[in-house]
Amino acid sequence: xxxxxxxxxxxxxxxxxxxxxxxxxxxxxxxxxxxxxxxxxxxxxxxxxxxxxxxxxxxxxxxxxxxxxxxxxxxxxxxxxxxxxxxxxxxxxxxxxxxxxxxxxxxxxxxxxxxxxxxxxxxxxxxxxxxxxxxxxxxxxxxxxxxxxxxxxxxxxxxxxxxxxxxxxxxxxxxxxxxxxxxxxxxxxxxxxxxxxxxxxxxxxxxxxxxxxxxxxxxxxxxxxxxxxxx
Amino acid sequence: xxxxxxxxxxxxxxxxxxxxxxxxxxxxxxxxxxxxxxxxxxxxxxxxxxxxxxxxxxxxxxxxxxxxxxxxxxxxxxxxxxxxxxxxxxxxxxxxxxxxxxxxxxxxxxxxxxxxxxxxxxxxxxxxxxxxxxxxxxxxxxxxxxxxxxxxxxxxxxxxxxxxxxxxxxxxxxxxxxxxxxxxxxxxxxxxxxxxxxxxxxxxxxxxxxxxxxxxxxxxxxxxxxxxxxx
Amino acid sequence: xxxxxxxxxxxxxxxxxxxxxxxxxxxxxxxxxxxxxxxxxxxxxxxxxxxxxxxxxxxxxxxxxxxxxxxxxxxxxxxxxxxxxxxxxxxxxxxxxxxxxxxxxxxxxxxxxxxxxxxxxxxxxxxxxxxxxxxxxxxxxxxxxxxxxxxxxxxxxxxxxxxxxxxxxxxxxxxxxxxxxxxxxxxxxxxxxxxxxxxxxxxxxxxxxxxxxxxxxxxxxxxxxxxxxxx
Amino acid sequence: xxxxxxxxxxxxxxxxxxxxxxxxxxxxxxxxxxxxxxxxxxxxxxxxxxxxxxxxxxxxxxxxxxxxxxxxxxxxxxxxxxxxxxxxxxxxxxxxxxxxxxxxxxxxxxxxxxxxxxxxxxxxxxxxxxxxxxxxxxxxxxxxxxxxxxxxxxxxxxxxxxxxxxxxxxxxxxxxxxxxxxxxxxxxxxxxxxxxxxxxxxxxxxxxxxxxxxxxxxxxxxxxxxxxxxx
Numbered sequence: 051x052x053x054x055x056x057x058x059x060x061x062x063x064x065x066x067x068x069x070x071x072x073x074x075x076x077x078x079x080x081x082x083x084x085x086x087x088x089x090x091x092x093x094x095x096x097x098x099x100x101x102x103x104x105x106x107x108x109x110x111x112x113x114x115x116x117x118x119x120x121x122x123x124x125x126x127x128x129x130x131x132x133x134x135x136x137x138x139x140x141x142x143x144x145x146x147x148x149x150x151x152x153x154x155x156x157x158x159x160x161x162x163x164x165x166x167x168x169x170x171x172x173x174x175x176x177x178x179x180x181x182x183x184x185x186x187x188x189x190x191x192x193x194x195x196x197x198x199x200x201x202x203x204x205x206x207x208x209x210x211x212x213x214x215x216x217x218x219x220x221x222x223x224x225x226x227x228x229x230x231x232x233x234x235x236x237x238x239x240x241x242x243x244x245x246x247x248x249x250x251x252x253x254x255x256x257x258x259x260x261x262x263x264x265x266x267x268x269x270x271x272x273x274x275x276x277x278x279x280x281x
Numbered sequence: 282x283x284x285x286x287x288x289x290x291x292x293x294x295x296x297x298x299x300x301x302x303x304x305x306x307x308x309x310x311x312x313x314x315x316x317x318x319x320x321x322x323x324x325x326x327x328x329x330x331x332x333x334x335x336x337x338x339x340x341x342x343x344x345x346x347x348x349x350x351x352x353x354x355x356x357x358x359x360x361x362x363x364x365x366x367x368x369x370x371x372x373x374x375x376x377x378x379x380x381x382x383x384x385x386x387x388x389x390x391x392x393x394x395x396x397x398x399x400x401x402x403x404x405x406x407x408x409x410x411x412x413x414x415x416x417x418x419x420x421x422x423x424x425x426x427x428x429x430x431x432x433x434x435x436x437x438x439x440x441x442x443x444x445x446x447x448x449x450x451x452x453x454x455x456x457x458x459x460x461x462x463x464x465x466x467x468x469x470x471x472x473x474x475x476x477x478x479x480x481x482x483x484x485x486x487x488x489x490x491x492x493x494x495x496x497x498x499x500x501x502x503x504x505x506x507x508x509x510x511x512x
Numbered sequence: 513x514x515x516x517x518x519x520x521x522x523x524x525x526x527x528x529x530x531x532x533x534x535x536x537x538x539x540x541x542x543x544x545x546x547x548x549x550x551x552x553x554x555x556x557x558x559x560x561x562x563x564x565x566x567x568x569x570x571x572x573x574x575x576x577x578x579x580x581x582x583x584x585x586x587x588x589x590x591x592x593x594x595x596x597x598x599x600x601x602x603x604x605x606x607x608x609x610x611x612x613x614x615x616x617x618x619x620x621x622x623x624x625x626x627x628x629x630x631x632x633x634x635x636x637x638x639x640x641x642x643x644x645x646x647x648x649x650x651x652x653x654x655x656x657x658x659x660x661x662x663x664x665x666x667x668x669x670x671x672x673x674x675x676x677x678x679x680x681x682x683x684x685x686x687x688x689x690x691x692x693x694x695x696x697x698x699x700x701x702x703x704x705x706x707x708x709x710x711x712x713x714x715x716x717x718x719x720x721x722x723x724x725x726x727x728x729x730x731x732x733x734x735x736x737x738x739x740x741x742x743x
Numbered sequence: 744x745x746x747x748x749x750x751x752x753x754x755x756x757x758x759x760x761x762x763x764x765x766x767x768x769x770x771x772x773x774x775x776x777x778x779x780x781x782x783x784x785x786x787x788x789x790x791x792x793x794x795x796x797x798x799x800x801x802x803x804x805x806x807x808x809x810x811x812x813x814x815x816x817x818x819x820x821x822x823x824x825x826x827x828x829x830x831x832x833x834x835x836x837x838x839x840x841x842x843x844x845x846x847x848x849x850x851x852x853x854x855x856x857x858x859x860x861x862x863x864x865x866x867x868x869x870x871x872x873x874x875x876x877x878x879x880x881x882x883x884x885x886x887x888x889x890x891x892x893x894x895x896x897x898x899x900x901x902x903x904x905x906x907x908x909x910x911x912x913x914x915x916x917x918x919x920x921x922x923x924x925x926x927x928x929x930x931x932x933x934x935x936x937x938x939x940x941x942x943x944x945x946x947x948x949x950x951x952x953x954x955x956x957x958x959x960x961x962x963x964x965x966x967x968x969x970x971x972x973x974x
Contacts (some may be wrong), residue, residue, distance in 0.1 A: 063875070080343070085907070112774060131891070135756040188948055192944060192945075196944075207312070217933060217936070225939075229944070230923075231460075231926075232925075234929045243452045260948050260951040264471070264954070272959055338701050425639055447544070463692075463694075464696060467696045478687075481687065482657060483654075485722050490643075500733070554754070558918045653870065656871070676776075678774040688923055692923075693925045694923075695925040695926035698925040702910060709918075712917060712923050713917065714920040723957070724957035726963075727958045727961045728958060728961045
C-alpha cells in the first residue's frame with residue numbers, strides 16, 4: 051500500500067527539491083512592495099519550471115493508467131491538482147507577454163502556487179483529510195454563521211446610525227461573531243451596545259459548533275484506527 | 282414520512298422562487314440609508330405577496346388536516362411559523378396606511394422575514410434542530426454567563442472610577458467574557474486591570490461549556506444515526 | 513431524596529420572595545455612582561432582613577439535625593453558606609454604625625450577596641456542580657495558564673521597551689492568551705510582535721484544555737444518567 | 744515505581760525550598776527596569792547555588808545508576824533537564840565575568856530558569872504529559888495554522904496597500920486567526936475587510952482542531968484510568 055502510494059512521486063528527490071525552490075522563488079516577489087529586476091528573473095525561471103512540470107505530470111498521468119491510456123490523457127487537465135497547476139502558470143505568462151495587462155488580478159491567483167506545497171507533506175494531508183470529510187457539515191455551519199451575521203448586521207444597521215453603510219455592519223458582525231473584535235468599528239449608542247452584547251453571547255453557541263463537529267470526527271477517526279490496529 | 286414532509290410545499294417550484302424573490306425584495310431596502318421610490322414599490326409588492334401567501338397557507342393548513350378541519354383553521358394562526366409570517370406582514374402595512382407612524386420600531390420587526398428563508402433549506406434545519414435540542418442547557422449556560430457578567434461588572438464598577446455608568450461595566454464584562462474585546466472600553470487603573478485579568482481567566486471555563494454541550498450532543502446524534510443505519 | 517432536599521426551604525414561598533427582594537434591594541445601590549437617601553433606606557431594610565434570616569437559618573440548622581443538636585449549632589456558622597451570609601451582613605453594619613469607616617473595601621464584599629441567588633435556582637446548581645467536579649483539574653489548567661502568562665510576560669518585558677512595568681506585561685500576556693485583545697497595550701517593536709504571535713499561537717493549546725476537560729466531564733455525566741435511567 | 748520516582752529528590756526538604764528561593768531570587772531582577780545593587784547580589788548568590796546544584800545533580804546521576812557508572816556521568820549533561828540547568832547558569836556568568844558583554848541576549852535565556860519550577864509540581868507534570876503526548880499532532884495543526892496565516896497574509900499584503908511590509912501582514916493574520924485582534928493593525932479598504940472577514944470565518948475551523956485533539960486525548964486518558972482502576 052505504502053509502495054503504491056510512493057509510486058506517484060518521481061524516483062529522484064532532486065526533482066522535488068527543485069520544485070520546492072521554484073515555488074518559493076515565485077512567491078518571494080509577492081512579499082515585497084518594490085519591483086526589482088531580480089524578481090522578474092526568478093519569476094520567469096519559476097514559470098518555465100512550472101510549465102515543464104505540468105507537461106511532465108500530464109505525460110506520467112497517462113503512463114500510470116497503462117490501459118485506458120487515451121482517456122487518462124483527456125481526464126488529467128480536469129483534475130483538481132491539474133487545474134491548480136495551470137492557475138499557477140497563468141499569471142506568470144502575463145509577465146513574459148506583457149499584452150495581458152491583468153497583473154493586478156492575477157497577482158492574487160499566483161498564491162494558488164502555495165497549495166502545491168501540500169503535496170510534499172504527508173502529515174498535513176491527513177489533517178486536511180479530516181477537515182475535508184467534515185467539509186459539508188462545516189459549510190452548513192458557515193451558512194448558519196453567515197445567516198446569523200446577516201441578521202445581526204441588519205438589526206445593527208437599522209438601530210445604530212454610526213454605521214455608514216451595510217458593509218460596515220456586516221464587517222462588524224463578523225468580527226463580533228468570530229470574537230476577533232479589532233475595535234476599528236463598534237457601536238456608539240446604548241441600543242447598539244445592547245445588540246452587540248446579545249449578538250456576542252448567542253454567537254458563542256454557533257462558534258462552538260465547528261469545535262463539536264471536529265472533536266466528534268477526530269474521535270471516530272481514532273476509534274477506526276484502533277479497530278484496524280487490533281485486527 | 283418524507284412524502285408527508287414534502288406535502289406542505291406547493292407542487293409548483295415557481296411558487297417557492299417567487300416567495301424567495303419577495304423576501305429578498307422586502308429586505309433589500311433595509312440595507313440602505315436612503316428612502317428611494319423603487320424601494321417603496323418593492324415593499325408594497327412584497328407585502329401583497331406575503332398577505333396572499335399567509336391566506337393560502339392558512340387555507341391549505343385546514344385541507345391537510347382533512348378531518349378535524351375546523352380546529353385546524355383555528356389553531357393555525359397560533360403556530361410559530363404563522364406568527365412569524367404575520368409579523369413579517371405587519372410592518373409593511375404601516376407603509377400602505379401611513380396612520381400607524383410606528384415605522385422606527387417596526388423596521389426591526391421586518392427582519393423576522395429573513396427567518397422565512399430557513400423553510401427553504403433542509404440541511405440548516407438539521408443543525409438548528411441540534412441547537413434546539415440543547416436549547417435548555419444552553420440557556421442555563423447563558424444564565425450562568427449573565428450572572429458571571431453581572432458580578433464582574435458590579436466588582437469592576439465599584440473598583441474602577443473610569444466606568445461612568447453600570448451599563449458601561451456590563452458592556453465591558455460581556456466583551457471580556459466572550460473574548461471579543463473591541464477596546465472601546467477597558468479598565469484604566471491597575472486594580473481594574475487585575476479584575477479584568479481574573480475575569481478573563483475564570484471566564485474561559487464558562488465559555489468552554491457550550492462547546493462541551495454541543496460536542497456531546499453531536500456525538501450522540503452520530504451514534505443514533507449509526508445504530509439506525511446498521512439495522 | 514427530593515423531599516429531604518426540599519426540607520431546607522421554608523414552607524412559605526413568601527419567605528423566598530421576600531429574601532430575593534432584599535437581595536435585589538441591597539444590590540441596586542451598587543449599580544449607581546450617586547449616594548441617594550432612598551438607597552440608605554433600602555440598605556438598612558435589607559441588612560435587617562439578612563440578620564433575621566441569618567439567625568433563623570442558624571436556629572433551623574439545629575432543629576434539622578434533631579439529635580446531636582448542640583454540635584449542629586456550633587458547626588453551622590462555619591459552613592460555606594453561613595460564612596457568605598455573614599459576609600453579606602457585615603458591610604451593611606458599617607452603614608448603621610458609622611464608626612467602622614471601612615466602606616470602600618466592604619463595598620466589594622457586599623457583592624457576595626449575589627451568590628445567595630444561586631440557592632434559588634435548581635438548574636444552575638447542576639451546571640455549577642459539573643464545574644465544581646472538575647474544579648481541581650481546571651485549577652491546574654489555571655496554574656499552567658498563569659505560568660505561561662508569567663513566562664510570556666517576562667520574555668516580552670525584557671524584549672520590548674514599550675512596556676513600562678512588569679504588571680503591564682502581565683496584563684498584555686493575559687489579554688493575549690485569553691484572546692480578548694483590548695488593544696490598549698500591544699507590542700511596538702518587531703521583536704515584540706514576533707513574541708506576541710508565538711505567544712498567541714502556542715496559547716491556543718492551553719485555552720483548548722478547559723474545553724476538553726469540560727466536554728469529557730459532560731459526556732461522562734450524560735452516560736451516567738443514561739445508565740441510571742435504563743435500570 | 745513511586746519510590747523510585749521519589750529517589751531523585753534529595754531527602755532534605757530544606758534543599759528544595761532553598762532551590763525555589765534561588766530561582767525566585769534570579770527571576771525578580773527581570774521584573775524591573777532599573778539596575779539596583781541588591782539585584783546583582785541576588786543574581787550572584789543564585790548563580791552560585793545553581794552551579795553547586797548542577798554539580799550535585801551530576802554527581803547523584805552517576806550514583807543512582809550504580810552499575811554502568813561511567814556512562815551515566817557522560818550521558819547526564821546531554822539530558823533535557825541538564826541542558827536547561829546549564830542555560831540557567833550561563834547568563835549569570837556574564838555578570839560575574841564582565842568580558843562576555845552578551846547581556847542583552849542572555850537576559851532572555853535566563854527565563855529558562857522558570858522551567859525549573861515544573862520539577863516541583865506533580866499535578867502540572869500530568870497535564871504537560873497530555874500536551875506532550877499530542878505534541879506531534881498539535882505541531883501539525885501549528886504547521887497548518889502557519890500555512891493559513893502565510894496565505895492569508897500574502898493575499899492581504901497584495902490587496903490592501905495599508906500594510907507597509909509583509910511582517911505587518913503576517914502579524915495581522917496571526918492576531919486574526921487566533922481571534923486576539925488587538926486593533927493596532929487592521930485593513931482599511933473594503934477589499935481588505937472582505938478578506939479579513941473570510942479569513943476569520945474559515946479560520947474558526949483551524950482553531951477548533953486543537954480543541955478536538957485535546958478532548959479526544961483527555962477522554963482516552965480518562966478511559967485508560969477507569970480500566971486500570973476497575974482491575
